[in-house]
Amino acid sequence: MEISANTKKIHRNENIARGVIWGFAGLTILILAWILGFILYRGFYSNNVVGYKYTDMSSDVLTLNDGSEVIFIANKGIRVKDLTADSMQELYTHVIRELNKWSDYTEQSVLCQPIAYKDESPFNSSVKAFLLGKEGLDNWKSYTTYAVDSRQMIEKVAETKGALGYIPAGDRNLLTKDVVPIPLRSIQVAMNSEALAIKDNRSFQEFTEDTLKAIFAGKVVSMTSIGGIGIAPLPAIAPNVNRSLTDNWFGPEFIPKQFDTMEGFYDYMSRNPGAVGLVDYTGYIPSDSYETVTVQRRERGMNLDLWFLIEKPAEGNAGGISYFIINTLFMILMTLLFSAPIGILAAVYLVEYAKQGPLVTVLRMGTETLAGIPSIVFGLFGRIFFVNILGMGIGFISSTLTVTLMILPTLVRTSEEALKAVPPILREGSMGLGATKWQTIFRVVLPAASQGILTGVILAVGRVAGETAVLLYTLGSSYDLVRNLHSPARVLSLHLYLLFSEAVSFDRAFATGTVLVIIVLITNLLTRRLIRKNKQMAGR
């Protein structure tokens, strides 16, 4: 069969059109998957580089200057990861008891209760000197409580939430399952000051674990390759460093210069511009000629975990988001309770009862305009009208009413469209059987329109869950659960915004965002199920 030139052209155009359409559709799907994937990935999995003045090596036994070995222990309610040695000093010497919380170390808003021994045994004197020496104190803080021996110390730590204590390493066998030893990082990296000075606009300030390992394996010839000035690094290790830790961490290529005494190590550090030394914090003596440097550590882990969901919220980096989830659901419920009946009935009026004329046209234009107004304008209105003029104050009821007003126009519009889409012959059929107008609307028109109305309601739920601007003005920022209509609170979206704007934590922001995404996802799925049931009945 002969194919004419024109037919060929038509086929070619057809293929081009199909290619373009597929391309754009694919791109859209790709973008959506990328966004959602990125948020969920960052929400569930944290992967951060954090700088510490310590290396990654940790041990639950800390060796003090005089050789005494101490194990720090905490109540098992404390989610202990590895901590730095100086955090123990801080927890024993915090100036204000009420602020002495675990927040900064374990994200738990739990008061820390330090426990010590009163006796003047060499072991206790040594630990006391270590813990209090940094602040130059002679006596334990007044809020410290005391135990007489290791056994009692363990008992006390086991029964007090947030308790922190210590025992000699020799009493390790006394530990019970209610008490956890705290792994501590105490090995620091010191460098000669000359290598750290700014030269030719270059300044070497930080190590990564990899550079540290390379230096101590002798693979770094000049520090220029790791961002410093042109000096060869001279790895050294102080005698107070626990060698079993370093040998494990660095592996067989570990080749530092070794010393018999601490004096020898410090002398070497002071005199060699390229000196890079490992030294345990407990025996570190500051000096002008060398400094400790920051080591970058990559911290990976579960970001959004069960704990984060069920823990009571607290300020800053501590606590979970349980209250915010409840507040959010509560707010969605309340706004729907207010807005759905009003919105649907208004739509029923506009479609079924109102005489189509100028008044209805103006009403329609009004709702359309209101639906398009940025939510922050509604926030401003709510702040002045509900909070000030009606005197409801900043709190749950003011914000719920404002959000209700915000979603009402959209709800009216979508319900209106849904009602209009119901074929007139259904109304005639019902009226022809002798049904009244309201019977027809309630029993035939609304059920037939329910799918469209539900779609509008889902959109509204999404908007309520994601609303921030309105709440910023009307809800406040309390960490508490909504206990009455006037209590200020936070919902997830607002919490997310505040986390971000106050630069508290990206991990928490992403975890909160993920929870929001999941809530909206669940709402959609549930409504879809509802709609499917409805559809089956409607046979469409």
Place this chain on the structure above:
Amino acid sequence: MATMIEVRKLDLHYGDFKALHGIDMEIEENEVTALIGPSGCGKSTFIRTINRMNDLIDSVRIDGEIYYGGENIYDDRYDVIELRKRIGMVFQKPNPFPMSIYDNIAYGPRIHGKKNKAELDILVEKSLHHAALWDEVKDRIHSPAMGLSGGQQQRLCLARTLAVEPDVVLMDEPTSALDPVSTAKIEDLVHELKKDYTIVIVTHNMQQAGRISDRTAFFLNGYIEEFGTTDQIFFNPVSSKTEAYISGKFG
């Protein structure tokens, strides 16, 4: 045989357009009255005046009287709900409600206050039997009505109307959206139903009018051109226009 409905000097305006001009007609009990005529002649408009369905359209104005049971249904005191209960209607396109077959049939009785489950069950079965649909749907009476075929849907709508137990059934081109087999079923039904009901049927199909009706009214341009027994209209028309239409010269 008695006169069921009496139409006197009925005029109907859509806004400024006069759609019906001085209609006079008697509809006899237990008979099938067919309304025929070309498109736009006013036959559908007329049938909707009998149960006041035109009330739903804002711009309609009606003058004249329709007597039913001795009362003028266009009297201000006449209750339109009662009227539609007694004069039911089946529409051009099947319009089952988006609910189950059972609920569709029970809809009318329920809105009129019948709540007893056993009574409703009996009524639903009886109505479906009446509409010759029972045997086809008895096993899936609680499944969606929208799942039925077009012909079945139309018989469902008929059953739904019968469940309200009316005196008169109005049918506005009930077979125009159906295939020939379904059409034949509906026609058989009409024949059966006239024993118990008075039927008024609008049809576009002259053969159908000839087959099923006792009386035929020929509408033209909003007037009744001719009204008489079906035999007379088909075989011995008075008006030349009627004859021209019947013989297919226009339409």
